[in-house]
Amino acid sequence: MRDLCEILALEDEIRSDVAAYCGDCVWSLGYEHATGTLELELTRHLSDDECEGLCGQFPLSAFYKGEGRKGSLFTLYLQ
Numbered sequence: 001m002r003d004l005c006e007i008l009a010l011e012d013e014i015r016s017d018v019a020a021y022c023g024d025c026v027w028s029l030g031y032e033h034a035t036g037t038l039e040l041e042l043t044r045h046l047s048d049d050e051c052e053g054l055c056g057q058f059p060l061s062a063f064y065k066g067e068g069r070k071g072s073l074f075t076l077y078l079q
Contacts, residue, residue, distance in 0.1 A: 002078050007031050007038075010059065014040065014076065017057040022050065027070040036078050042071035 002010075011029055018026050018040075027041045038060070046054065051064040051072055058076055065073040 007078070010076075010078075011038065013059055014038065017059075018042070018054065021054050021057050022046065025071065027068075035075075038076040038078065039065075040074040040076065041068045042073075044071045046072045 011031075014029060015026055018024075022042070022044070025043045027043045029038060029040045031037075032039050045067055048064075051074075055062040055064060055074065060076040060078065062074050062076040065075050067073065
């Protein structure tokens with residue numbers, strides 16, 4: 001398990017990756033203790049190709065989870 005400082009640094013890096021790939025569109029990004037993951041929701045709905053491309057930008061294993069209230073949802077694994 002990672003410590004809080006490491007998780008915060010990863011969140012900053014993920015926000016930067018999203019901004020570089022598809023603009024400033026992070027709706028929410030937070031650590032889920034129960035699953036040991038970071039959950040990301042954007043303010044826009046991305047195409048399948050955009051979702052795949054964004055997952056390739058992250059420093060962690062990530063997958064597209066589906067569409068949420070505001071936009072595309074992603075899960076990033078800390079393990």
